[in-house]
Amino acid sequence: MAEEDSQRFERIVREHGGALARLAAAYAPERADRDDLSQEILLAIWRALPRFRGESSERTFVFRVAHNRGITYRSRRRSHAPLPEEGEVADAAPDPVARLERARRHERLVAAVGRLPEPQRLAVLLHLEGLSHREIAAVQGITEENVAVRLARARKALRQLLGEAEP
Amino acid sequence: MSEPRDEWERWQEDWQGGGVTPDARQLPARLRRERRRMLLAVAAEAALALAACAGIAAALVHTPRGFDRRWGIAVLLMLAASWAIATWQRRRGDGLPLAAATDGFVAVARRRCRRQLRAVRLAWLLAALELAFLVPWWIDGYRVHGLHPGSPLTWFAWWVPAAAIAGLLAGTLGVWRRARAELEQLDRPEVVSSAAGRATPGPGRL
Numbered sequence: 001m002a003e004e005d006s007q008r009f010e011r012i013v014r015e016h017g018g019a020l021a022r023l024a025a026a027y028a029p030e031r032a033d034r035d036d037l038s039q040e041i042l043l044a045i046w047r048a049l050p051r052f053r054g055e056s057s058e059r060t061f062v063f064r065v066a067h068n069r070g071i072t073y074r075s076r077r078r079s080h081a082p083l084p085e086e087g088e089v090a091d092a093a094p095d096p097v098a099r100l101e102r103a104r105r106h107e108r109l110v111a112a113v114g115r116l117p118e119p120q121r122l123a124v125l126l127h128l129e130g131l132s133h134r135e136i137a138a139v140q141g142i143t144e145e146n147v148a149v150r151l152a153r154a155r156k157a158l159r160q161l162l163g164e165a166e167p
Numbered sequence: 168m169s170e171p172r173d174e175w176e177r178w179q180e181d182w183q184g185g186g187v188t189p190d191a192r193q194l195p196a197r198l199r200r201e202r203r204r205m206l207l208a209v210a211a212e213a214a215l216a217l218a219a220c221a222g223i224a225a226a227l228v229h230t231p232r233g234f235d236r237r238w239g240i241a242v243l244l245m246l247a248a249s250w251a252i253a254t255w256q257r258r259r260g261d262g263l264p265l266a267a268a269t270d271g272f273v274a275v276a277r278r279r280c281r282r283q284l285r286a287v288r289l290a291w292l293l294a295a296l297e298l299a300f301l302v303p304w305w306i307d308g309y310r311v312h313g314l315h316p317g318s319p320l321t322w323f324a325w326w327v328p329a330a331a332i333a334g335l336l337a338g339t340l341g342v343w344r345r346a347r348a349e350l351e352q353l354d355r356p357e358v359v360s361s362a363a364g365r366a367t368p369g370p371g372r373l
Contacts, residue, residue: 113182122269
């Protein structure tokens with residue numbers, strides 16, 4: 001890999017590493033598998049980067065690779081994690097109540113997103129990462145209208161999965 | 168389509184509150200491991216193919232019948248062709264366009280699984296052909312040479328080829344199972360609808 005690509009890769013990891021880890025968490029229900037998938041995603045990006053010629057935005061490219069790797073990862077494993085119950089979250093970091101509560105909410109959301117049907121899951125993942133409808137459409141290869149429909153259905157499903165009432 | 172922004176924003180906050188940047192420093196070591204594993208796989212495949220070819224060549228040297236010779240040469244050529252195809256496919260990697268949009272990617276992933284299944288069927292056909300040639304030769308060889316199970320010739324002419332064929336069958340069975348399972352997952356309605364996302368979605372299809 002050329003020096004320029006190496007620097008670019010490091011920047012991608014810096015800028016999108018957190019988002020990629022969250023995406024991996026949605027595809028790998030078991031905590032132990034998440035690091036593995038994160039590494040696989042990074043490896044796939046590292047390999048694909050020299051062939052990237054700017055046909056799409058870099059963010060679209062990164063999320064496409066990550067999502068496609070997530071699909072193959074999931075298609076080779078079939079388990080679905082249950083939603084974590086109260087007190088089941090392992091993150092008992094120093095800052096007590098607020099941090100634990102935030103971690104619990106995050107874990108429940110990750111598990112709920114992981115149980116959405118494939119197309120909804122990706123749309124939601126990208127939306128939660130702050131991508132626009134146009135960018136989501138480019139990653140999934142669908143129209144913006146379809147993105148809106150998927151997000152609307154996903155919202156309904158998420159409410160049910162999280163046990164939240166309709167507003 | 169209007170959506171309750173506050174709900175999404177709350178979820179976005181919850182979502183982005185987690186996720187640790189993965190450690191990219193492990194990548195070079197992982198790449199080295201992958202390369203080593205690939206080299207080992209290629210070496211094992213080559214050894215298996217060469218052992219099978221050598222077994223048939225040895226049989227050909229000993230067989231006086233023209234039909235058996237022609238049959239053996241045909242099997243030998245098919246084995247060599249199958250090995251060459253496998254090596255060529257390995258050089259091309261898994262062939263998945265990871266940077267493509269979901270629809271294109273899923274279609275290619277599905278095609279790749281089907282190709283693997285076809286390759287396994289070809290390997291099984293070759294193994295059957297090879298056995299059709301080898302079994303009569305083994306039976307005749309035992310009778311003509313008066314072999315016993317522990318003799319070096321029996322090892323070379325019987326046990327090694329038999330183990331190679333058993334290894335081939337076991338290996339291809341694993342590939343068959345994995346490809347079938349992967350194809351089943353990729354053919355699930357929700358993944359199919361992802362690949363056909365431009366169509367108007369029906370209930371439960373998105």
